Amino acid sequence: MAKKRIVVxxxxxxxxxxxxxxxxxKIIKEMKLEAEIMKKRVAELKTVTSMGNVDLFVLMTxxxxxxxxxxxxxxxxxxxxxxxxVIEQIKKILAE
Amino acid sequence: xxxNDNTERNESAGCESKTLQILCTFADADNKYDLIRQMSKMLxxxxxxxxxxxxxxxxxxxxxPTGIPSEPIAVAIPHSENGSIYQSSIVAAKLIKPxxxxxxxxxxxxxxxxxxxxxxxxxxxxxxxxxxxxxxxVQDHELINRIYxxxxxxxxxxxxxxxxxxxxxxx
Numbered sequence: 375m376a377k378k379r380i381v382v383x384x385x386x387x388x389x390x391x392x393x394x395x396x397x398x399x400k401i402i403k404e405m406k407l408e409a410e411i412m413k414k415r416v417a418e419l420k421t422v423t424s425m426g427n428v429d430l431f432v433l434m435t436x437x438x439x440x441x442x443x444x445x446x447x448x449x450x451x452x453x454x455x456x457x458x459x460v461i462e463q464i465k466k467i468l469a470e
Numbered sequence: 471x472x473x474n475d476n477t478e479r480n481e482s483a484g485c486e487s488k489t490l491q492i493l494c495t496f497a498d499a500d501n502k503y504d505l506i507r508q509m510s511k512m513l514x515x516x517x518x519x520x521x522x523x524x525x526x527x528x529x530x531x532x533x534x535p536t537g538i539p540s541e542p543i544a545v546a547i548p549h550s551e552n553g554s555i556y557q558s559s560i561v562a563a564k565l566i567k568p569x570x571x572x573x574x575x576x577x578x579x580x581x582x583x584x585x586x587x588x589x590x591x592x593x594x595x596x597x598x599x600x601x602x603x604x605x606x607x608v609q610d611h612e613l614i615n616r617i618y619x620x621x622x623x624x625x626x627x628x629x630x631x632x633x634x635x636x637x638x639x640x641x
Contacts, residue, residue, distance in 0.1 A: 385534030386551040389589060390574070392598040393605045416534075435534050436575060449575035452547075453540040454609025 378409040384434035387415035394432045394448040491559040492631050494623040498566040509561045509588040519590050523553035537571030537581040540608045543618050546571040549589035561588040600634045
């Protein structure tokens with residue numbers, strides 16, 4: 375399976391996205407996938423989407439921008455609420 | 471001069487962790503702005519951030535709110551990447567009365583939070599790991615209850631410090 379490209383998006387690009395990154399890393403490990411995880415600021419999204427080769431966006435902050443790949447609500451990784459469901463969503467998206 | 475300053479700072483600040491200092495307070499504020507200013511002032515008084523930090527945090531909260539719908543204790547984690555941070559730290563506040571924040575995932579919705587963690591952290595691997603641990607505390611119903619129900623600041627500080635300094639157990 376090709377290397378997956380995952381973008382974790384938050385306001386600053388380092389604080390809350392780190393919590394998202396941590397969980398995504400665990401999923402990648404469990405699924406034995408090869409992946410590149412990038413932490414980006416929401417302001418950088420335009421550049422990221424234009425790359426056109428992202429497999430998954432984990433959003434720590436919502437965006438109205440049209441994304442060219444599926445996205446999940448990463449705030450579940452901070453609140454813990456709905457976390458299992460988001461993990462399942464991610465697994466499904468990455469399995470494709 | 472710097473040396474003296476450092477010594478003084480370390481003595482006067484709360485629990486000292488390897489790279490992050492944890493300060494705690496029981497805060498009584500009327501709104502999030504008032505609260506963020508109170509919490510930032512604690513850091514300014516200890517010369518851990520510059521005086522503008524609180525206003526940067528407030529600005530950012532408007533653009534990217536940080537209310538987290540965690541259960542049973544909803545929290546907020548205001549922070550900013552702007553302003554000068556001289557000593558990385560987290561201020562944990564147990565609120566005397568809940569305060570309204572906007573939700574991080576749904577910025578149009580309000581949430582009543584009972585605890586607030588003001589973050590003043592740098593883009594540094596070790597500090598970010600501690601941040602991840604802080605977020606794990608928020609998800610642990612029993613633990614966050616225990617922390618929230620601490621009857622004084624020292625106990626609250628001790629609980630948080632213990633969790634944040636725990637060595638990695640998972641992976």
